[in-house]
Amino acid sequence: xTVRDYxxxxxxxxxxxxxxxxxxxxxxxxxxxxxxxxxxxxxxEMVAATEQGAGTQYGPDRRNIDISINHVHVAIADVHxxxxxxxxxxxxxxxxxxxxxxxxVWAPADTAKLSEQ
Numbered sequence: 270x271t272v273r274d275y276x277x278x279x280x281x282x283x284x285x286x287x288x289x290x291x292x293x294x295x296x297x298x299x300x301x302x303x304x305x306x307x308x309x310x311x312x313x314e315m316v317a318a319t320e321q322g323a324g325t326q327y328g329p330d331r332r333n334i335d336i337s338i339n340h341v342h343v344a345i346a347d348v349h350x351x352x353x354x355x356x357x358x359x360x361x362x363x364x365x366x367x368x369x370x371x372x373x374v375w376a377p378a379d380t381a382k383l384s385e386q
Contacts, residue, residue, distance in 0.1 A: 271361060271368040272336050272348055279324035280332050287319040288312075292362060292369035299375035303383060327354050354378055 271290050278286030295312035310318070318324075334352035341347075344363040350356065360372040376383060 271370060272334075272350060272359065275359075275370060276332070276334050276350070276352070279319055280327055282319060282322040282325045284316050284320040288316050289367075290370055291315060292364070292371040295371060295373065297373040297375070299373075300383065301377055305383070352378055 274286040274290035277283070278290060291312040293312050295310075295315065297310040297315065299308050300306065301308055331353045334350055337349045337351075339347040339349055346361040346363075346368065348359040348361060350359065354377070355375050356378050357373055357375045359370050361368045362371045363369075
């Protein structure tokens with residue numbers, strides 16, 4: 270549910286779902302272009318971008334995701350998500366009776382975006 274809230278909230282511009290999925294201390298890092306410059310975002314920045322509709326640019330045909338729960342140990346979990354738009358490695362924690370994303374590392378699913386042209 271948490272990972273679906275994260276992705277579907279992003280794609281639908283639903284800030285409440287995004288906020289529910291993220292721990293307030295989220296650290297998100299990623300690379301998005303051939304320079305491999307590191308991009309960073311906080312939970313509040315992700316919620317604000319969601320609210321502004323940053324993820325709504327992707328139509329329903331690009332919103333497919335495959336979620337793999339790699340490991341769960343008591344109150345921590347490692348999850349890998351492969352989608353049409355993004356690939357994410359997520360670390361979740363279980364606090365306040367729910368799972369939340371505390372760390373995220375991402376890259377575009379389209380590897381051509383990361384290659385020098």
